Amino acid sequence: MKAKFSSSWNGSTQKRKQRKFRINAPLHIKKKLISSNLSKELRKKYGKRSIPLRKADVVKIMRGKFKGKKGKIESIGLKFSKVYVEGIEETKQDGNKFNIPINASNLQIEELNLEDKKRIKSKIQENKPINKPDKTKNNKE
Secondary structure, three states: OOOOOOOOOOOOOOHHHHHHHHHHOOHHHHHHHOEEEEOHHHHHHHOOOEEEOOOOOEEEEOOOOOOOOEEEEEEEEOOOOEEEEEEEEEEOOOOOEEEEEEEHHHEEEEEOOOOOHHHHHHHOOOOOOOOOOOOOOOOOO
16 A cells, blocks of 8 residues: 555545545545534535534534533644534643544534635535435336
């Protein structure tokens, strides 16, 4: 296996190659990989199940030590694919506080940051009807 990222990567059933793809991916691709589920209300409103996270989105923690807590996203660490949420912190022995890194898969988006016009336009077009093709064998009418 090559050490660098391959732009012609189509996929693999091997877990080690999937992990390698995610770890060695460039930042513009890693950004798309850091996404979370939308809450039920947002899911109905926007017709999407999940979207990439952005700074200032309000999220709810679904798994781990801080399960059930809500907070605004403070920053996103693309290098290690971690999210830092406001108010989710611990103290060191010397008294300093530090933010806990959280995996994006353990979060649920409660409110979206809609300051960016492109985000609204491209990712979250409201109530866009989904046209699914009819998959019956006898489609001749």
